[in-house]
Amino acid sequence: GFEHSKLMYMYDKKSIVEKVRESFKNISNGKDIVFIEGCKDIVYGTSVGLDSFSVAKYLDAPMLLILSGTDENIFDDAIRCKEIADAKGVEIIGAILNKVKNKEDWEEINSKKLEDEGIRILGVIPYMKELTTFTAKLVAEQLFAKVIAGEDGIENEIENVFIGAMSVSDAIKNPLFSKPKKLIITSGDRTDMIIASLEENTSCIVLTNNIIPPSRIIEKADENKIPLLLVPWDTYTTAKRVERIKPWISTKEEKKLKIIEEEFGKIDISWIDKL
Known part of the structure; x- marks a missing residue:
């Protein structure tokens, strides 16, 4: 530059x-x-x-x-x-x-x-579309987030992003909430939203406002291998930062490399x- x-x-x-x-x-x-x-x-x-x-x-x-x-x-x-x-x-x-x-x-x-x-x-x-996915690990790295649970699922792929700022009943009615391989962004004190997300086909949950949820939720996330990433910002700011994350392909992603080849x-040429 x-x-x-x-x-x-x-x-x-x-x-x-x-x-x-x-x-x-x-x-x-x-x-x-x-x-x-x-x-x-x-x-x-x-x-x-x-x-x-x-x-x-x-x-x-x-x-x-x-x-x-x-x-x-x-x-x-x-x-x-x-x-x-x-x-x-x-x-x-x-x-x-x-x-x-x-x-x-x-x-x-x-x-x-x-x-x-x-x-x-x-x-x-x-x-x-398969080349536009990124992993929970990349999100953690780009946001400098602390992984507080679900580390075994850190390589989970993400295709969709859902902002969990509404009520759980409204979220469940939203078609995007039921989509697979999604990243959920919600405040750490929204235990209802976090629990609902852990029951869906979720790849990762970003917890905002530096609020750590109760231990039962952390245990559930570990059990389901869904990473919980803790960040200090509010939900809106976090969503904007996630929006700026650009997927990139590492040498370990053999499936993507084969498609490119x-x-x-x-x-x-x-x-x-x-x-």
Whole structure:
């Protein structure tokens, strides 16, 4: 990353270009191929000459687009990227479409539309919910939570999040409460909600306000292998922090790694030999 304010007053454009080329020379020494991750969007860094297209131009490097979102987002982003790349004299190798919810439409219809615009589609990776799950362990780590029970279930997978701020009767009526592999966020003094959650198909319970529930609940959580994670914040703040947790895939998650390997095998990587 970089700070715009420092770069704008410490370096001129010529110095920035030289620094980028010098850094790349050091990094690429002894390497056959170096992939440079782009900025968070297509305009970030433009004011200091460090947007993705400018960096590609400095290094005479071709660009690989990774696009996701709605059909409209993908079309708009792809065509705008092509326009900027053409204006700067940067080659676009092609595009890989990620997290696509209508893979068949893209393969049979939409891909041709982008290829008519001069953007080669190298692969279409479908949205796969199983790759978006995360574990109770990751939640504990990201929240710096104390595991007070159910440690044997710390690798439980989480697919859904439920905020237990209402009455138990209202919670039970909510369809999300009956969904499997869920994380429940509720205050530690809501013994009724915690007990109800322990009886459902729950993966983990985050207890807010630093309130530890009665020992019988801790024993029940241990018995059911449902982790109880203790955090100091209120329920709203905790929910916002959980919302910011991004699932990532570790080397131990063999099931996910196998799925990724299978999908990656369908991507056209013949362009690598031409670099």
